[in-house]
Amino acid sequence: NAGVTQTPKFQVLKTGQSMTLQCAQDMNHNSMYWYRQDPGMGLRLIYYSASEGTTDKGEVPNGYNVSRLNKREFSLRLESAAPSQTSVYFCASSAHLAGGPNEQFFGPGTRLTVL
Amino acid sequence: DQQVKQNSPSLSVQEGRISILNCDYTNSMFDYFLWYKKYPAEGPTFLISISSIKDKNEDGRFTVFLNKSAKHLSLHIVPSQPGDSAVYFCAASVRSSNTGKLIFGQGTTLQVKP
Numbered sequence: 001n002a003g004v005t006q007t008p009k010f011q012v013l014k015t016g017q018s019m020t021l022q023c024a025q026d027m028n029h030n031s032m033y034w035y036r037q038d039p040g041m042g043l044r045l046i047y048y049s050a051s052e053g054t055t056d057k058g059e060v061p062n063g064y065n066v067s068r069l070n071k072r073e074f075s076l077r078l079e080s081a082a083p084s085q086t087s088v089y090f091c092a093s094s095a096h097l098a099g100g101p102n103e104q105f106f107g108p109g110t111r112l113t114v115l
Numbered sequence: 116d117q118q119v120k121q122n123s124p125s126l127s128v129q130e131g132r133i134s135i136l137n138c139d140y141t142n143s144m145f146d147y148f149l150w151y152k153k154y155p156a157e158g159p160t161f162l163i164s165i166s167s168i169k170d171k172n173e174d175g176r177f178t179v180f181l182n183k184s185a186k187h188l189s190l191h192i193v194p195s196q197p198g199d200s201a202v203y204f205c206a207a208s209v210r211s212s213n214t215g216k217l218i219f220g221q222g223t224t225l226q227v228k229p
Contacts, residue, residue, distance in 0.1 A: 004158070031215045040124070042204060043159070043219040050214045058216070090158055096215030102208055103149060104217060106158030 001026050004107035006091050012113045013081045021076040021110050023091030031094045032074035033058075033104060034066060036087040043090065049074055050096075081114045088112070118142045119207050121220035129228055134192040136223050138205035141186065145207040149217065150179060150190050153202045162203075163190070166210075195227045 007022045025032065030051050035043040045058030049068040063085060065077045074093075078085060088111050092104040120139045128134045138148075146167040151159040165172040165179045165188065172179050178191045192199055202224050206217040 033216075035219075040221055042119075042121075042221040043206075045216060045218075048214065048216060056214070092158075094215045101164070102147065102210060102215040102217070103161045103164065104215070105161070106151075108158050109156075 003027065004091055004093055004105055006089075006107035006110050008110060009108065010111050012115065013078075014115050015082060017081050018077070018079050019081065019112075020078075021089055021091075021112075022073070023075065023107060024073045025091075025093040025105070026072065027093060027095070027105065028071070029093035029095045029105075030071075031096045032068065033092045033094070034064075034074070034076045035090045035092065036060065037090060037109075038087050046076065046089075081112075083114045086112060086114045116141075117221075118145075119205060119218045119220040121203075121205060121223050123223050124221070125224045125226070127226045127228065128195050130197055131194045134190075134195045134199065134225055134227065136190040136192075136203050136205075136225065138188050138190075138220050139186060140188075140207050142207070142218075143186070144209050145218075147208045147210045148179070148181060148188050149206045149208070150177075151204045151206060151219075153204065153222070159204060192225075195225075197227050197229050200225055200227045 033048040034046040047066040052071045091107045094104045096102040149164040150162040153159040205220045
């Protein structure tokens with residue numbers, strides 16, 4: 001099992017360019033999440049998908065869109081990249097059911113630089 | 116409003132000694148707490164968790180303590196090893212929620228010196 005995979009690992013964009021970060025999990029998890037990690041800020045939730053077919057905003061959704069393509073895949077899109085979106089992006093998944101354990105499993109991350 | 120706070124950005128301890136990492140929270144609805152460990156250029160990995168019905172959970176060298184009245188939890192690593200050097204994040208959640216969302220602290224960088 002690969003767990004949670006993310007592509008690409010690194011990306012450099014110019015301001016205004018668009019791109020999609022891909023995430024896939026092979027653990028048959030219901031829920032998937034996108035975070036960004038910035039120095040001194042911890043992990044901040046951008047968007048999440050509690051179950052296939054649903055998506056919701058997290059703490060810092062502005063400038064991003066997501067698609068839950070199927071149960072395995074959850075993509076994050078930057079329509080017009082800005083330097084403030086320079087960060088490390090992590091995708092995570094969880095088997096979470098209400099009242100049950102909700103450990104999340106993380107991918108290796110995508111390091112994005114916007115010039 | 117930072118609901119989960121790790122007030123110490125960094126901690127340095129000698130190999131073999133105890134490492135104590137602290138975390139405070141403000142939301143009394145949180146009922147499940149987790150610690151994650153993160154090495155450079157890797158994703159966070161789950162370390163240990165505790166439910167609010169307990170005040171202690173132990174797994175090998177790692178013990179998490181929860182003080183609900185103080186809204187405080189701590190992670191103890193005994194004995195500390197150089198391989199424990201990493202960033203540690205605490206996280207909190209409401210288990211009855213149907214979202215599974217975790218709220219993370221800012222992280223504490225632990226350095227264990229040989």
